[in-house]
Amino acid sequence: MKRILLAALGAISLSACAQAPGGGQAPGATASAPVAKPTVAAAQAKAGTPDARAIEAVRVLNPKVKVERVGAAPMPGFREAIVAGQVVYVSDDGRYLFLPGSGGALFDVQAQKNLSEDAMNVVRKQLLQTIPRSERIVFAPTNPKYTVSVFTDVECGYCRKLHSDIAEYNRQGIAIEYLAFPRMGIGSDDYKKMVAVWCAPDRRKALTDAKNGRGPTNASCKTSVNQQYDVGRRAGLTGTPMILTAEGVEVGGYLPPAALRQALDKLAAEQAPVATAKPGA
Template sequence: MRRLTLSLVGAALLATAAHANEAVIRKNLSERLPNLPRIDEVRPTPMRGLFEIRINGTDILYTDAEGNYLIQGALIDTKARVNLTDERLEKLTAIAFDELPLKDAFTVVRGNGQRKLAVFADPNCGFCKRFERDLAKLDNVTIHTFLYPVLGKDSEQKSRAIWCARDRNKAWDDWMQRGVTPPEPKADAKCDTTALERNIAFGQKYRITGTPTTILANGTRLPGAVGLDRLEPLLAQSGGAK
């Protein structure tokens, strides 16, 4: 009982110290760096005396216990050989599949559609085109495609044309797999393309920095054009029969 009491006292003291450090850090940084964005969170790191500062939702900085210094970079655990900053960012930017804004995507279902994935893709991305050829070989799958035009004005134009097409899946496949340019929507056509703007905002929030980026049903994020030899087992692990 005495050991348990001492442990509880120690934990309370640590929590009090951490709270005091947070107050000092917030006060000093806000006074000394008035242009620094609002601090979302202050938390201790595994490195003694070093604290994580989170701003803009998912931007990570580091400081000492008094906010005298500000560090931008990666915190690496050399014993475990782990990039702690990357691990933290992965948690902060994790995307729950059920929370994806599917209304801003177009969807194709093949077979029983049990295996699910979402893909953020730019129509001018060469790796996306290669990935599409592999995705076309999958069966018993549901694929949600989010147009993510990040490679320039032409990507925006093609994305608008595909989104405004009568058959979005056909327009997408024609362009990505056969090189058939999607026709520009008619001037008098009523087509709401704000979904593309929301896709960009969503991607920026969750740090989707490249295309293609794939999200599996279990939340696993796959950057780049993943080959079928790797994608098939990952789909099986994420849930849904082949």
């Protein structure tokens, strides 16, 4: 949670340069000056006030970031805080924190949960279930401890790095089920290579060859590559590889075998039911 918040607050949006259609000022219109909202420096916030609760909420999630200023938000019931050069919104009771922007998320500060990510986990799980195992390229040990779905691309460097260690992932007890995500888009040369892989009689060999620059470049058959690409987009994929658990939890992009096993072990421990003592024990 704290790592995610730190990354989100420290990130710079690269999509801000694009202007949406119709976003310009209408001809003849006069721009009105923005109304300045009163704020106070974080150090001046009085204890027990919504300002102080907003500052504390940020510090609960990530004590390393600095709250610069805090004040009233444009919507009632929230405070607006400037944190590490970005704007965040915190409910007046300090319970919820919202990070705006393309990678925005809503946090329950008290429960230490990313509510937006929880909702996406449900969506991702449902989306993954639409792709049958027969349409995945599977590299698995005999009795895997964990199974993950990995959206991959034959050209991406980290995808190739991950696949070069496929035997070690299997030794770590992790089954890798590959899904196609040609990052250059439908109809690209990259896409054609991935279609050729999925058309090959031995998909595992074809994928390995393609990641080593020896793969097929052209083939024509009915595949689910388009469907898998669509699922990846709807699952919120922004780069390859993307590693998802069966529950739809995004573990990350590229992770070395031991690090992925550690991450999966941690998730399993967090999701394990808490044992309760029996009466009279």
